[in-house]
Amino acid sequence: MEFIELISISKIDNVILHMGCNESIEGTLCITGHHLILSSRKEQCSRELCILQQSIDHIEIDKRTNKQNDTTSTTIKYPFYYRLPISIDTNTSIEDGYQLYANIELEYYKQLIQESCNDWRLTEVNKYYNLCKTYNHQLIVPKNIDDSTLIESSKYRQDGRIPLISYKHGPNNGGTGTILLRASQPLCGSTNKRSRSDERLLNSYLMMNNKSGYIIDTRSLNVATHCKSKGGGFEIDIYYPQWKRIHKSLDKINNSTTLIESLTKLIEACNDTNCTTDKWLSRLNNSDWLHYLLIVLNTSCIVAQSLHHDDVNVLVHGTYGLDTTILVTSLTQVILNPETRTVHGFQALIEREWLQNGYPFYIRHMHSCYYKENNKDNNDKDNTTNSTYINNNHTSPTFLLFLDCIQQLHAQFPCSFEFNTNYLILLFEHSYFSQYGTFIGNNQYERTILLKLYSTTTSLWTYLNQKHIKEQYLNVMYEENLTPIWPSIAPISFVLWSQLFLRYSINQKPIINSNQSIQSIQQHHFHLKSQVIQLRKQLYDLQLTYESLSN
The missing domain is CATH 1.20.5 (Single alpha-helices involved in coiled-coils or other helix-helix interfaces)
Structure with missing residues (x-):
């Protein structure tokens, strides 16, 4: 059943759309299967506005209406009906975005084999997503670790998110290179329960290059200790003697309520064009958005320096290994790896670290900052101890925070990125509402098994990789930079992303x-x-x- 079948009234006259500081539009509102179309139809100045229904946060329902229909089904959304005008086949130069990154773990495994001889293997222990619902079906693990060890280790990690390789850096100065890992919290609890399988898995990464390791916990010690009392916790020093644990307090970013309120305050300040300069600066400061950018980039720089300068392996995790964990591992790669600063490399980074690594886009991007949740609480996405993160249905602009961090790097290194900042804005918009299926679903299990997105929708990458589209988002000042980029994290170095946040307030x-x-x-x-x-x-x-x- 399509949404249009649920529409009883499809046309309304004399509708007025108020657009903040811009001129209001009066006209006829037409409701289609997937869009709202407002047409002024004036002889002198005819205007038409087309809004994707998925971008609407909230609708007030008339209490006198007796009949209410359920329109929450994912499969009646526009991406399941939209098709790119040009057919995708072997006779055209258009890439199928889904096929381009469908076997991204296999491609990364081949790259590791070329660099590290025979130290790795590709396992399909998660082929049916029994090990971990939020991980990919293919996993890259050390060759000396068998599947039974992985299964036992998954029982010791929150939601089965065992330590896996995120990125291999180097070799640096003729060395063997260092390894960036990501995982969720260990379930040691207040009794300091241990898992020899998990210890063996973590130590096997150190044995590959004979180096020590850092564990960057994105929670403060107080929050991590609280999680420990609830059955979670952190790696106990006596069981992981070769690892040094460091706590970085990203707790407020982990808290969905705090982060969404920060963005709301920022947007409200940006849309208020009548406030004085002092009030504007005060509201910008009170939003704390720039502060959150600073602490995330600061943590990412610490991880990057540990890999590059200290020559040690690094494991990053919070509670669930989502949100701040993915933020830090992704930004670390952008700092160190020049390939991620290209168009295709950045797409591959989003695919591997965000989409195929289980970032719950459908939950986090269900609503924007203007949506007021009925049941607001202070449970953390990455700091709570529910049996599964999926029960914590909170929206959060974590991905926007990531894109803004990339924009900050772009501002400091304008010649080191192949794409321009308009490309980042486009990704932000499509991650919330899009005619493409790339950001639908919470993990690969949902996308491939439940929704079958690869055969029922079109990939955003298919559209963006068309030559005439791609050229619009290329950075004309780009010059390939094969070295790491080390950003300034001084407060004065951070600027408001005016192209995004002020685009409706300033010309x-x-x-x-x-x-x-x-x-x-x-x-x-x-x-x-x-x-x-x-x-x-x-x-x-x-x-x-x-x-x-x-x-």
């Missing part, structure tokens, strides 16, 4: 015009370079002719 034409000017200058530069090459070739030919005539 963005000057920024658009400046980007167009830069692009035209760059194109002129390439044209002059080609002319120089042609003139040099002509000069060389004339010299040869002159020498032949002289002889």
